[in-house]
Amino acid sequence: xxxxxxxxxxxxxxxxxxxxxxxxxxxxxxxxxxxxxxxxxxxxxxxxxxxxxxxxxxxxxxxxxxxxx
Amino acid sequence: xxxxxxxxxxxxxxxxxxxxxxxxxxxxxxxxxxxxxxxxxxxxxxxxxxxxxxxxxxxxxxxxxxxxxxxxxxxxxxxxxxxxxxxxxxxxxxxxxxxxxxxxxxxxxxxxxxxxxxxxxxxxxxxxxxxxxxxxxxxxxxxxxxxxxxxxxxxxxxxxxxxxxxxxxxxxxxxxxxxxxxxxxxxxxxxxxxxxxxxxxxxxxxxxxxxxxxxxxxxxxxx
Numbered sequence: 001x002x003x004x005x006x007x008x009x010x011x012x013x014x015x016x017x018x019x020x021x022x023x024x025x026x027x028x029x030x031x032x033x034x035x036x037x038x039x040x041x042x043x044x045x046x047x048x049x050x051x052x053x054x055x056x057x058x059x060x061x062x063x064x065x066x067x068x069x
Numbered sequence: 070x071x072x073x074x075x076x077x078x079x080x081x082x083x084x085x086x087x088x089x090x091x092x093x094x095x096x097x098x099x100x101x102x103x104x105x106x107x108x109x110x111x112x113x114x115x116x117x118x119x120x121x122x123x124x125x126x127x128x129x130x131x132x133x134x135x136x137x138x139x140x141x142x143x144x145x146x147x148x149x150x151x152x153x154x155x156x157x158x159x160x161x162x163x164x165x166x167x168x169x170x171x172x173x174x175x176x177x178x179x180x181x182x183x184x185x186x187x188x189x190x191x192x193x194x195x196x197x198x199x200x201x202x203x204x205x206x207x208x209x210x211x212x213x214x215x216x217x218x219x220x221x222x223x224x225x226x227x228x229x230x231x232x233x234x235x236x237x238x239x240x241x242x243x244x245x246x247x248x249x250x251x252x253x254x255x256x257x258x259x260x261x262x263x264x265x266x267x268x269x270x271x272x273x274x275x276x277x278x279x280x281x282x283x284x285x286x287x288x289x290x291x292x
Contacts, residue, residue, distance in 0.1 A: 026266075029263065030263055030266060030267055033228060033231075033260075034256060034259045034260045034263055035252065035256070035260070036231075038252075038255075038256045038259065041259050041263070042255065042259060045259065045262065
């Protein structure tokens with residue numbers, strides 16, 4: 001789905017869903033010992049980082065060059 | 070025909086008696102005693118770390134002893150869990166004297182095992198699961214090939230419990246335990262990351278005072 005026009009509301013929706021998914025992955029990563037399933041832990045931590053980087057990049061792009069007011 | 074059936078019944082009863090005599094899932098062996106023979110595997114609980122005899126670790130030692138007894142009961146008749154005492158006929162109740170328990174653990178014999186099998190005392194207590202009969206006369210042979218060593222020294226009680234549960238599963242289902250592969254660098258990095266984030270998450274306090282409503286979120290307790 002192509003986004004025709006960015007709006008702050010869209011960013012809020014993206015950050016909300018990304019935050020929920022990232023928080024769930026991070027919770028699972030933190031609450032079980034790594035040795036029980038190292039690969040799963042690696043994927044969970046990678047996912048959290050990916051979500052953070054992806055949302056930061058989108059936000060950075062959209063806000064790039066814009067000035068408030 | 071009747072005689073044959075009767076003979077068969079007698080033989081079966083005799084076999085059952087022998088098996089019942091062997092059915093001893095855990096052994097608490099004194100220094101002059103002997104580990105019972107005839108089991109598929111022997112799970113030795115070795116306490117080689119003097120820190121575990123200190124005042125502040127006595128609770129953990131007692132907890133380990135309780136877990137040893139539970140483990141011994143759960144692994145079935147073909148496997149034996151072994152705990153070494155200094156003196157004969159010693160068994161401890163769940164609410165036993167912790168200081169006496171620490172004194173009576175045969176650390177010296179455990180250290181001989183640790184030295185012979187090249188186990189680090191700092192990582193002790195160890196659980197060594199082996200299918201070779203653990204006789205002190207075999208010390209010069211080193212750690213038998215068909216053995217798995219688990220270091221409990223830096224583990225929390227709940228992690229020890231989880232490990233023993235896994236060992237119980239392996240012993241009951243497959244009859245043997247495989248040595249886990251050493252943790253790679255990336256696993257250690259992940260563990261360090263997890264530890265850092267957990268400790269960071271426990272280092273805050275959040276307080277709200279809004280008239281009649283007061284909320285105070287304190288940092289979590291690290292285990």
